[in-house]
Amino acid sequence: MTRLTLVRRLWSDSTLLRHLLVAVLGVVAITAVLTAVSDFRSVQLAEMAYLGTAAGGLTVLTGLNGQISLGHGALMAFGAYTTALLLPDLEASTPLVLVVLAAVLVTLAVGSVVGVAAARLHGPYLAGATVALAVAVPGIALFYKQTLGGEQGIPVVLPPTPQWALDAGYYLTGTDPSRSKFVAYVAWLTLIATFFLLANLSRSRVGRRWRAVRDDEVAAELAGINLGRARVSAFMVSAAAAGAAGAMLAISVRLAAPGSFTLTLSLTLLAAVVLGGLGSLTGALLGAALLTFLPQVVTDLGTDAGLDNIQAAELAPLVYGLVMVLVVLLAPLGIAGTLRSLMLRHRHQDRHRGPTQTTGQTTVQTTGQTTGQTTGQTTPQTTDQATGPDTPGAISTTSKGTSP
């Protein structure tokens, strides 16, 4: 019993260890999953990983710092083009790790410039400015056609899978890991590393400053927080995640072309964040999973139901839109946010069931009656919980409530 309490206390006290453990478990899990699934699923998982990485960065920016960005797709383009320029053919000798780092650094630089501008803007003006970014960036590739390949983009040639990776894969599974599995593994490692850093950052002093700025600017400034610096740093971190995601997109799609980084991509990322739950990394991952797997499942269902190809293809955006509307209507905290508030309520009940039998029962009854109106009731209480990027422990560190 005491042992369990100790573990639990350690679990909530030591953020770093907890996140490290989750990261290690993540690596183990993804190794197991990638061993088991087909090549095609690995490709889908890679797609989920890069969408998730970018959505994770965006959820930190929007959920924790309260800035909206409709231009994260454009930031991914910087990562992707950097990757493409560094991996032009099989003779390219830059190691993959350095390529990804370069992509992150370039995007970070761009992000800091955009961040400086963004820090001065609010609400619709910020949204407008970032939309401009999303619209303008693909134009750069068209204008510098000689170096950036214009409309057709530049192909990305992934260097041969390193021998040690082949050996490791062979050691684990008995077959040489295919190209798509290797790419999926790299993409997931990037996602796990990014999420680990983002989770730690948001639980640190930096993260608390971001939240303070989001909740009440005046209070934050009185507390000695430099508003501009906090905003710009949030934008930079978020951009760096988008850069890593762009690099993964490039090696996964094997092409960096302006057509991949339209406004639609930026909106897709925002959709992933909203679907999953604002401010939650788990939510970003869930949203990315939904956006990756939903279209294919729906299209296949449509084809099986006897629709012709065009109708089946048109079904996917329809269902996607409906899911979006339903989530916003029925679970305004997003999937992860709603799950967490349910879990918290459950724990709350457990705690109160102890002393007298009657109290416990009333709680259960009340909950039973109000399930229909759950959302309306829980929103004000749980806003903060939903914005913590991890575990219920977030409550203790978040600020006291939404500003009026």
Place this chain on the structure above:
Amino acid sequence: MKRMLTMTVPISAALATTLVLAACGAGGRDDDDDNGDGGGGATAPGVTEDSIKIGAHFPLTGVAAPGYSEIPTGAQAYFDYVNAAGGVHGRQIEYIVKDDGYNPTNTSRVTNELVLQDEIFAMVGGLGTPTHSAVVDFLNSEGVPDFFVSSGSLQWGDNVENRPYTFGWQPDYEIEGKVIGQYVAENMPDAKVGLFLQDDDFGDDAEQGVRQYLEDQIVGVERYTSGNTDVGPQVAGLQASGADLVLGFNTPSYTALTQLVSLRLGYTPQWYYSNVGSDPTLVGGLLSQFSEGAVEGSQNSLDGILTTEYIPGVDAPDDPWVQLWQKVWDTHGTQGDLTNYRVYGMSHAYAFVQALQAAGEDLTRDGLVEAFEEAGQDLDGPQLAPYRYTAESHLGISGLRIVEINNGAGEPLTPVLTTDIGDAEITEDDSGQADDAPPESGIPE
């Protein structure tokens, strides 16, 4: 101290899991046996005793969908027609079409799905230059035959060594540029020529061809980016350059847009539009749509304009090939009328059936490519000029004829002219391809 110890429990659990996973693995590596590519043997992916699975990516939704989404419906109708007659070598053709919305990222996704999940035997007719560029190397590295890319870019056929599995089909943009270039040089030697080009392989390849003949006559070159619908500056630029003949290498939307803008500017040069951008019915519809009814577009809107033809289209209902397509569409088509896009789909479906027949009963991926390289040049079909397929070139139809649109139908101005890329001469076609008729059954023999 005790706390530290307890913390190690989950970590050691994780480690143990890793070790168990590792133990489940095969351990060391045996002697390397070179695993062959997926195509060898009688067990080619996607092929069974009685079926062949093939796939394609097309824009079924989004801006590029009008027109282009009809191509696979045509191909599907022809494959159904062949299946109804017993298929090829007793195998029914199963044709899977995926929507890529003309976005290269989606193309990559759906191609992965087709190759890795659906395990298609071959890709047939995947559409678009930027979209197909995203997957062409993947298809070649996987050894998937990539037949009849629906695009006239040179890159599908001019480097067989790099892309041994990819074949073009329609005449490439360079030979189209050469043919119209020579026609203008001979028949309109005083014309001041302006070029209106799509800013990718389409415009670049065509310009290369045109310049071989018209270097001295060109007074202005304007380019547009696909997706940007404001072509005012380009048309004004052509007008300012004094061009009285404009050669447009653009898609149908931009044919409609340039017509509307030049109407507004009072600019009336002689227009030539590439085959790609000159479907009278589609452009007529787009004209009404873009001008919100101010210009009443019909199939006659493009009358007097020059273009090219390489297969007979719905404007020639008496052509025996078009009669066959009409029959196929009436018996196996879906809703709507036969259109030039459906004819295009049926024409390359016809060619693919020929390729399957040439490959024989023991169907393998490499066997299909080899057989087609050997037989390709002699195949009869709806195309007006013979194919160029050999082991050295995977470029498609070798020629076309220049026509003037009149009442929505093309009236030939030249015989069928054939040539090849580079400085190959342009000659009159003597193969008789333009006058042949399909076999009685409608299925290649």
